[in-house]
Amino acid sequence: MRSDMIFTLAAMAALLAAGLYGYLGDEPFFLTLAAKAAIFALAGAGLNIALGYGGLVSLGHAAFFGIGGYAAGILASHARNYEPLMSWPVELAGTTSAPLIWIVAMLAAGLFSLPMGLLSLRTGGVYFIMITLAFAQMLYYFAVSWPAYGGEDGLSFYVRNELGGLSTMDPWSWFLICYAILAVALVFIAVLTRSRFGLALTMARENPLRLGNIGVAPRRVLLTAFVISAIVTGLAGALYADLNRFVSPSMLSWHMSGEIMVFVILGGVGRLGGPVAGACVFILLEQVLGGFTEYWQFLLGVALIVIVLMGSGGLAGLFERTGVRKAAAHG
Amino acid sequence: MSAALFFEQLLNGLQFGVMLFLMAAGLTLVFGVMGLINLAHGSLYMVGAFACASVVAATGSFTLGLLASFVAAAFAGVIVEGLVLRRLYRRDHLDQVIVTFALILVFTEGTRWLFGSYPLYLDIPPALQGTVHLPGGIDYPLFRLMIILVGLLVAALLFLAVNRTRLGIRIRAGEADREMIAALGVDISRLYMIVFALGAALAGFAGALVGSVQSVQVGMGEPVLILGFVVIVIGGIGSIGGALVAAILVGITDTMGRVFLPMVFAGFTDPASANATGSALASMLIYILMALVLVFRPSGLFGEKA
Amino acid sequence: MVEPLLTTRGLSRGFGALKACDGVDIDIRAGEIHALIGPNGAGKSTFVKLVSGEIAPDSGSIHLLGKPVGTLPMTARAGMGMARSFQVSALAPSMTGLEHVVLALLQHRGGVFHFFRPIARDTGLKARAEEILARVGMLDRATIPVAGLSHGERRQLEIAIALALEPRVLLLDEPMAGMGAEGSARLAALLNELRGDMGILLIEHDMETVFALADRISVMVGGQIVATGNAGEIRSNATVQSAYLGDAP
Numbered sequence A: 001m002r003s004d005m006i007f008t009l010a011a012m013a014a015l016l017a018a019g020l021y022g023y024l025g026d027e028p029f030f031l032t033l034a035a036k037a038a039i040f041a042l043a044g045a046g047l048n049i050a051l052g053y054g055g056l057v058s059l060g061h062a063a064f065f066g067i068g069g070y071a072a073g074i075l076a077s078h079a080r081n082y083e084p085l086m087s088w089p090v091e092l093a094g095t096t097s098a099p100l101i102w103i104v105a106m107l108a109a110g111l112f113s114l115p116m117g118l119l120s121l122r123t124g125g126v127y128f129i130m131i132t133l134a135f136a137q138m139l140y141y142f143a144v145s146w147p148a149y150g151g152e153d154g155l156s157f158y159v160r161n162e163l164g165g166l167s168t169m170d171p172w173s174w175f176l177i178c179y180a181i182l183a184v185a186l187v188f189i190a191v192l193t194r195s196r197f198g199l200a201l202t203m204a205r206e207n208p209l210r211l212g213n214i215g216v217a218p219r220r221v222l223l224t225a226f227v228i229s230a231i232v233t234g235l236a237g238a239l240y241a242d243l244n245r246f247v248s249p250s251m252l253s254w255h256m257s258g259e260i261m262v263f264v265i266l267g268g269v270g271r272l273g274g275p276v277a278g279a280c281v282f283i284l285l286e287q288v289l290g291g292f293t294e295y296w297q298f299l300l301g302v303a304l305i306v307i308v309l310m311g312s313g314g315l316a317g318l319f320e321r322t323g324v325r326k327a328a329a330h331g
Numbered sequence B: 001m002s003a004a005l006f007f008e009q010l011l012n013g014l015q016f017g018v019m020l021f022l023m024a025a026g027l028t029l030v031f032g033v034m035g036l037i038n039l040a041h042g043s044l045y046m047v048g049a050f051a052c053a054s055v056v057a058a059t060g061s062f063t064l065g066l067l068a069s070f071v072a073a074a075f076a077g078v079i080v081e082g083l084v085l086r087r088l089y090r091r092d093h094l095d096q097v098i099v100t101f102a103l104i105l106v107f108t109e110g111t112r113w114l115f116g117s118y119p120l121y122l123d124i125p126p127a128l129q130g131t132v133h134l135p136g137g138i139d140y141p142l143f144r145l146m147i148i149l150v151g152l153l154v155a156a157l158l159f160l161a162v163n164r165t166r167l168g169i170r171i172r173a174g175e176a177d178r179e180m181i182a183a184l185g186v187d188i189s190r191l192y193m194i195v196f197a198l199g200a201a202l203a204g205f206a207g208a209l210v211g212s213v214q215s216v217q218v219g220m221g222e223p224v225l226i227l228g229f230v231v232i233v234i235g236g237i238g239s240i241g242g243a244l245v246a247a248i249l250v251g252i253t254d255t256m257g258r259v260f261l262p263m264v265f266a267g268f269t270d271p272a273s274a275n276a277t278g279s280a281l282a283s284m285l286i287y288i289l290m291a292l293v294l295v296f297r298p299s300g301l302f303g304e305k306a
Numbered sequence C: 001m002v003e004p005l006l007t008t009r010g011l012s013r014g015f016g017a018l019k020a021c022d023g024v025d026i027d028i029r030a031g032e033i034h035a036l037i038g039p040n041g042a043g044k045s046t047f048v049k050l051v052s053g054e055i056a057p058d059s060g061s062i063h064l065l066g067k068p069v070g071t072l073p074m075t076a077r078a079g080m081g082m083a084r085s086f087q088v089s090a091l092a093p094s095m096t097g098l099e100h101v102v103l104a105l106l107q108h109r110g111g112v113f114h115f116f117r118p119i120a121r122d123t124g125l126k127a128r129a130e131e132i133l134a135r136v137g138m139l140d141r142a143t144i145p146v147a148g149l150s151h152g153e154r155r156q157l158e159i160a161i162a163l164a165l166e167p168r169v170l171l172l173d174e175p176m177a178g179m180g181a182e183g184s185a186r187l188a189a190l191l192n193e194l195r196g197d198m199g200i201l202l203i204e205h206d207m208e209t210v211f212a213l214a215d216r217i218s219v220m221v222g223g224q225i226v227a228t229g230n231a232g233e234i235r236s237n238a239t240v241q242s243a244y245l246g247d248a249p
C-alpha cells in the first residue's frame, strides 16, 4: 500500500513535470502529448478497476472509450448545428458545456456496460474475454455503418467544449483540466479500494466461493466494478474526443481495447499509479520509437512479450522490487 | 425477393460459415487441449493469405499457393508456439491475452514492413473462373462453390482425425485431463506442437481461400478472429461439432442479414434511411444472436452445463 | 419438542455412477453439537456442500429454520444464518485475517455496497473482529496477509470467519485437521462455549474429541447414515462397530 502510494505520486509528478516543461518551454505539441497521456491514464485507470482489482480481463473497454467520445461528439455537433438531439417525446438540444457532456458520457458508458457485463459475467473465465471483445466489435461495426454521425469517416467538431470561463483551446489549460480530472479519479479509486466494496472486490477476485459463503454474490460485486470501470473509461473517451475535436470508429476498435490494456500492463496491474506510468511510457515509446521507424509497434510487441514472460509486474513491480532491495540493504 | 437470390445468398452464407469454421476449429482445439486463448490466431490466417499470394505471384500456380498457405501458417505456428506460447500454458488468462495481443502487433507490423499497406489481389486460375448452373436456374461462381466443398471436406477430415485416429484420441484425452495423458506416456510438448500446427494450418488455409475471393491485406485476420470467438461462444467451448453448426449459423445469419434487412426496412421507410438502418442492424445481427444464446444457454448451444 | 434448525430428508447427490450422498436424513437441533463421522470418502464433505448450497442435490429436501432452502443460492442460505468452514481453507491470499473477519461481519452490518467510507475508520467493526480473532487465538497474527500464515493458522481463521457471520447453524468440515494439539484443544473449548448459542455440525476424525464434545453423533458410510445416537449408543452400536469404529485409525 505504501509503496503503491509513493509510486502513484511519483508517476503523477512526472506527468505534471512533463506538462510544465511544455508550458514553460512554450511547446504546445508537448503539452498536447501530456494531455493525451493524462487521458490515456484515465482510460487505463478505469480498466484497472475491472482488470486489476476485480480480475476481469475485459477486452471490450474500447466500447466505453468510444461511447464517451461519441457522446461528446454528438452533443457538440448538435449544439453547433442548432439541431435538436431529438424532438420527440421531449425536445432535447445538444450542448457544448463540458461538464454536462462528461456526465452524459459517463451515463452512456455505464448504461451500455450494464447489459454487457450481465451477459459476459454469466459464464466467466475465458468466455468473458471473448464476449467483451465481441460486444465492443458490435459497437464498432454499428458506428461504421450508421451514417448519421459520419460513419466510417468519423465526426469533427472544430472547437473544444466549454468549461466555465476557461479557454479550453489553450493547451496549458486543457492539460490542467485533464490532469485534474485524472487526479480526482485516482483519489476516487484509492477511496474505493479502501472501502467495504473494495474489500469485497478483492475477495471476489481471489476467492469468489468464500465471498458467496459469507453471503455476498460475487457476480453482483464484479458487475458493479465493471460498471464503475466503464464509467471512468467513458469519461476518458469524452476528453479524448475533445482533445482531438474528432471522434471516429477507431476509438471503438479492438486495437483500442488492446492499447488500454497495454497502458495497465506496462505500468502494473492492480496498482493505483500503474496506468499513469503505463500511459506515459506508451506515449514516450510512441514518440521515440515512432521517430525511428513507422513500424514501432513491432518493437512494442516484442517488448511486451519480454515483459510479460519475465513476469515483472510492470513498472510498479520494478519500482517495488528496487524499493524492497534498498530497504533490505538499509535494515 | 426472388428465390434465386435467396438461394445464392444462402450459398454465400454457407461459404462464409465454412471459412469461419476453419478459424474457430483451431481456436477451440488450442483452447480445449492447451487451455490457451490465442488472439494471434488471426495473424496465422493472414500469414496463410500472404504466403499464398507470394507463391502464386512467383510461380503462377494456385495449387502451390494453397499448399504454401498451409505450410507457412503451420510453420509460423510451430515457431511461435515453441518460442513464446509454450511458456504461457500455465499462466493466467491475462498473461495469455497480453502476449498474444503483442504477437498480433509483431505479425501485423512485420507483414506491413515486408509487404506494405496496400492490399494484394489474387488471380483465380482460369479453370476455376466462371459460373456453374445449379438446379433452380442459379448461376453460382465456380470458385466459391469450390471453397464450400473444400471447406466441408476439411471439416469432415478434421472430424475423422479427432474421432478416429490415435492422435485424435490423445487430443480428446488432453481435453479431458492434462495429467492423465502425461501418465499415459504421451509426449505432451510434441502433442501440443502438433495441435497448434494443425490449428494454424487450418487458419492459414482459410486465409488463402478468403484472400483469393476478397483481398490479401495487413490486419485481415482480426475481424475474422473476433467472429471466431462469437462462433465459439455460440457453439460452446471445446466442441468441434458445436463450432461447425455455430459457424454456419453465423455465416448465414450475417450474409442474409446484410442483403435482406435493408429490403425489409424499405417496406416501412424511404430507401436511404431503410438502407442505413438495415445495414447498421445487419452489422450487429450476429452479436445479437450471441447475446440471445448467452441469455438462454450460457455455455453455448453444444457446451456442457457449467 | 422444538423444531430442529436444520433438517435434511432423503438428500442425495451422485458423481457419475458414484452415490456420494444417498438419502441422508439429518437434524441439527438448537444448541446441540451434532458430530458427523465416517471413513474418508463417506460423503461427509459432499453433504456439507449440498447443505450450504455449493453444489445442487439430485433429490431430497433441505429445511433451514423451517423453510425449504434446497433451491436457494448459497448467499441466501448464508443470509438466513448458515455458516460453514471449508475442509480445504478458502481464503484470499493477499488479505489479512482481520480483513477476512471484517468482511464477514458486514453481512449483518449493512452489507458491502458502500463505496466511500474507509473501512479502517470503522473502529467498532475492527474491535468486534479483533474480539473474534482473539477467541480463536489469532489476534497477534491478525494483520498478516493470509499468504504468510501457516496451515494451522488458516484453519483457525476459517473458524473466526464462520463465527463472524453470527450463525444459527454452523457447519464445520474437519476444522481441527492440521491444527496441532494446542489449537485443537482451544477449538474444543471454544465449541463447548458456543454450544448453547447455535446448532453445530462437526465433522471430525478424532474419536476422543467427538465423544467428549458431541451431544449426538451420526455415522456415515458409503453415502448413507447408518446410525444416529448419543455417545453411549454409538459406542455400543454393532453396525457402527463393524462398519467403522472397528478399523478407525
Ligand SMILES: Nc1ncnc2c1ncn2[C@@H]1O[C@H](COP(=O)(O)OP(=O)(O)O)[C@@H](O)[C@H]1O
Pocket (backbone or CB within 6 Å): C015, C018, C020, C038, C039, C040, C041, C042, C043, C044, C045, C046, C047
Ligand atoms: N466433485 C466431485 N467429482 C467426483 N467425485 C467426487 C466429487 N466430490 C466428491 N467426490 C467423491 O464422492 C465421495 C465422497 O467424497 P467426500 O464427500 O469428500 O467424502 P468425505 O468428506 O466423507 O471424505 C468420494 O468418493 C469422492 O471421491
Ligand SMILES: [Mg+2]
Pocket (backbone or CB within 6 Å): C044, C045, C046, C087
Ligand atoms: Mg471430507
